[in-house]
Amino acid sequence: xxxxxxxLFLSLIFFVNLIxxxxxxxxxFVYNGFNQGQANLHLDGTARIQFQDGLLQLxxxxxxxxxxxxxxxxxxxxSASSQSLSFSTHFVCALxxxxxxxxxxxxxxxxxxxxxxxxxxxxQYLGLFNISTNGSPSSHLLAIELDTVKNxxxxxxxxxxxxxxxxxxxxVDSASASYYSDKEGKNISxxxxxxxxIQVWIDYExxxxxxxxxxxxxxxxxxxxxxxxxNLTAIFPDRKTFVGFSAATGSLVSYxxxxxxxxxxxxxxxxxxxxxxLPTVPRPTKRKISYLLIVLLVILAxxxxxxxxxxxxxxxxxxxxxxxxPWEKEYRTFRYSYKSLYKATRGFNKKGLLGKGFFGxxxxxxxxxxxxxxxxxxxxxxxxxxxxxxEVVKIGSLQHKNLVxxxxxxxxxxxxxxxxxxxxxGSIDQYLFxxxxxxxxxxxxxxxxxxxxxxxxxxxxxxxxxxLLRDIKASNVMLDENLQGFLGDIRMAIFDDxxxxxxxxxxxxxxxxxxxxxxxxxxxxxxxxxxAFILEVTCGRRQFDPxxxxxxxxxxxxxxxxxxxxxxxxxxxxxLRGNFIPExxxxxxxxxxxxTSIDPEIRPSMGIVVQYIxxxxxxxxxxxxxxxxxx
Ligand SMILES: *[C@@H]1O[C@H](CO)[C@@H](O)[C@H](O)[C@H]1NC(C)=O
Ligand SMILES: *[C@@H]1O[C@H](CO)[C@@H](O)[C@H](O)[C@H]1NC(C)=O
Ligand SMILES: *[C@@H]1O[C@H](CO)[C@@H](O)[C@H](O)[C@H]1NC(C)=O
Ligand SMILES: *[C@@H]1O[C@H](CO)[C@@H](O)[C@H](O)[C@H]1NC(C)=O
Ligand SMILES: *[C@@H]1O[C@H](CO)[C@@H](O)[C@H](O)[C@H]1NC(C)=O
Numbered sequence: 001x002x003x004x005x006x007x008l009f010l011s012l013i014f015f016v017n018l019i020x021x022x023x024x025x026x027x028x029f030v031y032n033g034f035n036q037g038q039a040n041l042h043l044d045g046t047a048r049i050q051f052q053d054g055l056l057q058l059x060x061x062x063x064x065x066x067x068x069x070x071x072x073x074x075x076x077x078x079s080a081s082s083q084s085l086s087f088s089t090h091f092v093c094a095l096x097x098x099x100x101x102x103x104x105x106x107x108x109x110x111x112x113x114x115x116x117x118x119x120x121x122x123x124q125y126l127g128l129f130n131i132s133t134n135g136s137p138s139s140h141l142l143a144i145e146l147d148t149v150k151n152x153x154x155x156x157x158x159x160x161x162x163x164x165x166x167x168x169x170x171x172v173d174s175a176s177a178s179y180y181s182d183k184e185g186k187n188i189s190x191x192x193x194x195x196x197x198i199q200v201w202i203d204y205e206x207x208x209x210x211x212x213x214x215x216x217x218x219x220x221x222x223x224x225x226x227x228x229x230x231n232l233t234a235i236f237p238d239r240k241t242f243v244g245f246s247a248a249t250g251s252l253v254s255y256x257x258x259x260x261x262x263x264x265x266x267x268x269x270x271x272x273x274x275x276x277x278l279p280t281v282p283r284p285t286k287r288k289i290s291y292l293l294i295v296l297l298v299i300l301a302x303x304x305x306x307x308x309x310x311x312x313x314x315x316x317x318x319x320x321x322x323x324x325x326p327w328e329k330e331y332r333t334f335r336y337s338y339k340s341l342y343k344a345t346r347g348f349n350k351k352g353l354l355g356k357g358f359f360g361x362x363x364x365x366x367x368x369x370x371x372x373x374x375x376x377x378x379x380x381x382x383x384x385x386x387x388x389x390x391e392v393v394k395i396g397s398l399q400h401k402n403l404v405x406x407x408x409x410x411x412x413x414x415x416x417x418x419x420x421x422x423x424x425x426g427s428i429d430q431y432l433f434x435x436x437x438x439x440x441x442x443x444x445x446x447x448x449x450x451x452x453x454x455x456x457x458x459x460x461x462x463x464x465x466x467x468l469l470r471d472i473k474a475s476n477v478m479l480d481e482n483l484q485g486f487l488g489d490i491r492m493a494i495f496d497d498x499x500x501x502x503x504x505x506x507x508x509x510x511x512x513x514x515x516x517x518x519x520x521x522x523x524x525x526x527x528x529x530x531x532a533f534i535l536e537v538t539c540g541r542r543q544f545d546p547x548x549x550x551x552x553x554x555x556x557x558x559x560x561x562x563x564x565x566x567x568x569x570x571x572x573x574x575x576l577r578g579n580f581i582p583e584x585x586x587x588x589x590x591x592x593x594x595x596t597s598i599d600p601e602i603r604p605s606m607g608i609v610v611q612y613i614x615x616x617x618x619x620x621x622x623x624x625x626x627x628x629x630x631x
Contacts, residue, residue, distance in 0.1 A: 027075045028269055030262040031056075032277035042072040042115050042244070045127065054279040056258040058107060058247035061098045066127030069258065070115045070244030075265075077232070077239035085232060086205040088267040089243070092216065094281040095148060096195040096255040102159070103193050103254025106147040109202055111232075111241040113140035123250030124151045125169065135168040142166055142235055144202055144211055146177070148193050149252060160192050162211055164228055166235060173228040179214045180223040190215065197259055197281060203267055207231060216275060257281060323411045334408040336419055340367065341375050341410055348377075355427075355475075360415075364422055372422035373407065377415055400462070402455035404478055404488045423486060425479030432474055432540050432573075439573070442580035444483055445537050446613075449588065451485035452477055453613050456530055457606035459487075460523045472529035473511050474536055511543070515600055524600040527609065531595020535559060538588055540573025556596055559589055560630045587612070590619055599628030 029040070033054030043049070046059045047067030058067040077085050089109065097103030108126050110117075121130045126145060133139045143165045150159040154169045163171030178189040190198065190213055201212040201220055210224035233239060243263060247256040259278045264270040320339045328335065344365035345352050352364040360378040367373050398406065410417040428448065431437045440448070456472070478488040513528035532543055535555050541548075543555045552558045562571040569585050591612050595603050602622075604612065611617040624630050 027071075027073065028264040028271070029071065030260075030271040030273060032260050032274045033279045034258075035279075040072050042068075042070040042242075044068050044116075044118055047247075050279075053282070055281070056245075056261075058245060058256045058258065059249050059254070061249070061253040061255055063249055063251055063253055064122050065253075066117075066120065066122040066246065066248040067256075068110075068115075068117050068127060068244060068246050070110075070112075070242045071263070072115070072242075074240045074242050075111075075263075077236070077241075079239070085207075086203075086266050087243075087264070088201075088203045088205075088270040089261070089263045090199065090201045090220075090270060090273055091245075091261040092197050092199050092259040092273060092275075092278060093146070093245075094195060094197045094255075094257045094259060095146070095193050096257070096281060096283065097193045098253055098255075102148075102252055104149040104250050104252030105248050106145055106149065106192070107245060107247040107256050107258075108143040108145040108165075109200065110244055110246050111142040111236070112244075113236055113238060113241055115242045115244070117246060120246075122248035124149065124154065125248065127246040127248040128165075129169060135170065137167055137235075139167040140236055140238075140241075142230065142232070142241075143169075143246070144200075144209075145169075145171070146192050146198075146200070148254065149250070160189075162213065162225060164209065164211065164226060164230070166230065172230075173226050175225050177213060178225060179212070179218070180221040180225075181218075182222050193254060195281065195283065197278070204230070204232065205267070216278075255282075321412060323413055328411070331409075336367075336408045336410045336417070338410050338412060338417070341365065341417060341419065344373060345375055348375075367419075370407065372424075374420050374422045376418040376420070378418065379415060398459070400455050400458045402451040402484070402486050403458070404486045420488075423478035423488065424481040425483055427475045427488065428477040428479055428485065428537070429474035431479070432536060433542060439540070439575040440483070442576055442585070446584060446588065448477070448479070448483070448485035449534055449537055450610075450613055452487055452533070453530065453606065453610050455485075455487040456526060457610045460526065460606045472526060472533055474533060477533070513598075513600065522600075523605065524603050527595050527603045527606060528597075528600075530606070530609065531592045531597075531603070532556075534588060534592035534595065538573065538585065538592065539571050540575055556593065557630075559593060560624055563589075563593075563624055587615070587619060590622075593629055594619065594622065597628040602626070602628045 034041075034049045034056045035051055035054030041049075041056075045067040046062070046065045047057065047069045049056055056069055058069060059065050075087065091109065093107050095103065095107065105123055105126055108128055110128065117127060119130055120127050120133070125131075125134065126143070126147070128141060128143050129135075129139060145163045145165060147156060147161050147163055148159055150156045151169075154171070156163070156171075157174055158176055160177050161174050162177055163174035165171050176189060177192050178187045180186070181188050192198065197216040199214045199216060199218070199220070201210070201224075203210045203212075203224075207229050209226075209228050209230040211226040212221055212224040214221055232241075245258055249256075259281070260273040260275075262271050262273050320337070320342065322338045342348065344367045345363045346365075348361075348363050354362040354364050354374060356362070360376060362374055362376045365373050365375050404423060405421045407419045407421065409419060426437075428440075431440050452472075472487070476488045478486040480486065511529040511532045513525040516525050532555075536542060539555060539559070541555060545553060545555075548558075551561060559568070559571045562568050568589050569580075569582050571589060572580060572585055591609065595609065597603055608617070612619055622629060
């Protein structure tokens, strides 16, 4: 009972909404949504009414489909003269592509002598024609197409246009979808496949067919998009036609809907569509999935980013890793972070490599506030030695104007990094033995010898501990920009509380005293090395030079030989070209011989050496016959 009452009520609404005059001449109706039922509608193909929301769905998103919806009674032109023939229609449609990809193929408003278009083709034929009926006057069909695919075979202008077709898909007139905005006084383009509802008005009067488009929120624009003269009686000689819609999908698909439709014989009698009563257009469910996909992708991207950042963090931690032990706490202020040294040397770039030796490598770098630095990397794991070195750094006890200032250190696994001031002039061996640097004058050489003697004397006696350099040699003597001499490499220095001997043998051939292997390093072995250095600086050649004639090969022997011949100054560097003070050269060479005596007892201490070299004391009387002098 309730059921039938309900039905009665529905049909009442139906008749109120759908004012359908019994006279065929005055066919006139309005659908504000289609949930009143499908009475009076002829549907085929994929066309169906979605009762729950009142949409007339012409196609869903299945490929190669078509759907038709016709008002099931024909529109009769009547027998009046063609002058007075007119009709007017207004509909709202929506073309919803599948998740933002291109869709197809479009919707057409159709006037057709037959409601049966089931023999037509989908896709570009829009469910209107097949290959044999397209272009045939016997089709008796007029279509106003909203076409969303560009078909070259029908000369389509683009994939978003409106066209008028007379018995053919080849449009007699077409234009890109747009509407005239009265407010702005210009055409505004409209995307048919936006999924948003679009209003279409088709007015026919005085043989002129006008097509007007607008978005749902707009009033009917004052200017039509298309205005074309059409002879309807020529297409429909029977003066009768069915009116309705056709839509199709091809390989491109979209959901195509009609939301509301009004039709009347004239503009005056056309009833307005109540926009507020129109159903809403469902967005494809695919989109929800794509939102989910986006969320998933974002999460994935975040995970990847986190992994990359984490990896980068671990990588940084690994490359910047340091070794710190509790006892180092007190040397904090002398400690440099590995990161800062890494950056100062541009990641220990090979371009900044200053030197390479058995113990490690030296790089040039620049630290903010400090300036140019030299970073020495020692591959050494002797914790004990490092601790002592750090001690020196802390106490700052090794502060002498002729010691390369040690600025600090850093420790890593198996590496000790020493940071010292960068010496502009490089090491003295480049001036003495290489021809690429200008030769030093005699006074410069003597000044450097005094500098180094003073530094060495300080290490042996001035500091709170005895420091044995053990590796005094030309390549460890650095020059600053003023050619002042600095003792550079204290990397192998051994610290000991005044006295004691050391068993490990470290040094450089030519600078190593003979007793070093048997009794170990002492201040006297340092003096020996300094003596060798004196001879090298004065004579401008290495201790041992295999390219020299036999009698000159060993520097000490050669100097002795010159002395024996009564002309000690013959041993001097020829590049000085005689510009020197013979008495000074004589004293210096003899001092060199004294220091390189094979008898450690004959070698003077560094304190005395400083006295001699500064001429505060005269050299002791000795000759080539003094035991230990000539080896
Ligand atoms: C589309 O409509 C056709 C015919 O009504 C139906 O067979 C098909 O399952 C529908 N496809 C979808 C995706 O709804
Ligand atoms: C085209 O459609 C007409 C009817 O509309 C039908 O008679 C004819 O067989 C169809 N031709 C093809 C090739 O499908
Ligand atoms: C069609 O548009 C033209 C202007 O382009 C207008 O003069 C004419 O009245 C319109 N006809 C109808 C039926 O709307
Ligand atoms: C607007 O579009 C119509 C139809 O395509 C065209 O005739 C007209 O010139 C255009 N007007 C402007 C201002 O672009
Ligand atoms: C329209 O076509 C009919 C039939 O072909 C013809 O009799 C009539 O003269 C045409 N009208 C105009 C205005 O061209």
